[in-house]
Amino acid sequence: MFEKVLKDPVHDEILFDDPLLWALVNTPAVQRLRRIRQLGTSYMTYHGAEHTRFAHSLGAYETMRRVLVHLERECGWPSDPRTRRLALAAALLHDLGHGPFSHTFESILGVHHERWTHRIMLEDDALRQVLDTVDSDFAKDLVSILQKDGRFLAIEALVSSQLDVDRMDYMLRDALSTGVSYGRFELARLIRSLTVQDERVYVKRQSLHTVEQYLLARYFMYVQVYLHPVTVGSDVLVENILRRAKHLLADGVAIEIPEALLPVLTGSEVSVASYLRLDESVLLYAFHQWSTSSDQILSDLADRFLTRRLFAPIVRDGASVSEWAALRTMAKAMGFSPDYYVTERVSTIPGYEVLGQGLTLLNDFGECSDLSQVSKLIRTLVPSQEHRLFLPKEMLESDNEPLSNRVHSIVFSRL
Secondary structure: OEEEEEEEEEOEEEEOOOOOHHHOOHHHHHHHHHEEEHEEEEEEOOOOOOOOOHHHHHHHHHHHHHHHHHHHHHHHOOOOOOHHHHHHHHHHHHOOOOOOOHHHHHHHEEEEEHHHHHHHHHHHHHHHHHHHOOOOOOOHHHHHHHHHOOOOOHHHHHHOOOOOOOOHHHHHHHHHHHOOOOOOOOHHHHHHOOOEOOOOEEEEEHHHHHHHHHHHHHHHHHHHOOOOHHHHHHHHHHHHHHHHHHHHHOOOOOOOOOOOHHHHHHOOOOOOHHHHHOOOHHHHHHHHHHHOOOOHHHHHHHHHHHOOOOEEEEEOEEEEHHHHHHHHHHHHHHOOOHHHHOEEEEEOOOOOOOOOOOOOOEEOOOOEEEEEHOOOOHHEEEEEEEEEEEEOHHHHHHOOHHHHHHHHHOOOOOO
16 A cells, blocks of 8 residues: 655645656655745735645645545546546646746746646657656647546646636635735635546535535735735846846846756757756746846846845836836836836736636526526626726935836826
8 A cells, every 4th residue: 555645834735646656746846846936026015925736736636636535435436547547647746837936927928837847748858758657648638637537537627727626725825824814715625625527527506505605716816916016016026137138138238147047048949858857946046147247237236136125016006108108208207117117017817707717606406507696796796997007215215306207197197
């Protein structure tokens, strides 16, 4: 009998009773996730947000394991060991392709973590050596699940939907690490609310309020944690650092750069082996090198991030063309390159999605209805957007009072 038990701050214990899953945990591709934070630059806002995508991946696996225990008892699904392994492996490996600072890294360099997750599953020798012990199609089936090809509907919904093991773990883990209380919900009750019929996942009608609690927690986590203005400002700073380094390389300017980061910044072909060398230690080392660069913009931006001199976030309506032009002119007059020091971001706060993603309630008579048809509360959770400006605090607090006053008049004109 095989058994490994890991202590965990969210689930108390994480149980591995299948040597295949334990072998996957110990592959280099999974261990790399120890060096990538789950919440990107949120540690600049919440000092406890140092947890990793490795810890989350283990948590998503454990959540899936508990879901499967419930569903096997509740409705006899899954009915075979291979399907069970597919579900557990998909939960464990779903974040393999994340790069350093995750979505920030993706947005500026065009690196999509989903695509890299698929490539790693198919091309990484160490990972394939373990996956192929099941059969030669196991890795391909995992990619099919993550691509939502429709071949494994129940597993697809449990791995990626509005009510999946990914969100169930990261919301609780993120709430614990950031110290907020509104991201918590009753996980055990939520798991018991699930059932499977004809390879489709349903939520029991009597569990309506449990699901409402979960969706409200998700909404507040986005408003208060994931899209916190300081965190978005930190992301903007990382993006601008990488943009500056990328532009300098494109212009033929020599800058010190870690070898693992070079092909990504230059747009060269990146192999899976090269991509797996990228983690946050590489990026932070690059920032340290760039903080002493002869290029003043690159050195200043990198130093701002390392010393947490972040841009000031200003929540307001989107700037008009004339306001944007005036703000860029003021930045230049105050000695800041507007291309790197004046940034606008639109953050989307997700609501409850109905089309193609809705949660289906199932009552005792076998009748189905979308959650939004039954819950007035959930119908109010519609997606919304928030515009923010980010610029150096020095532009708002300059010793040159006329210039500073002019900046104030522009950015606070429509608050």
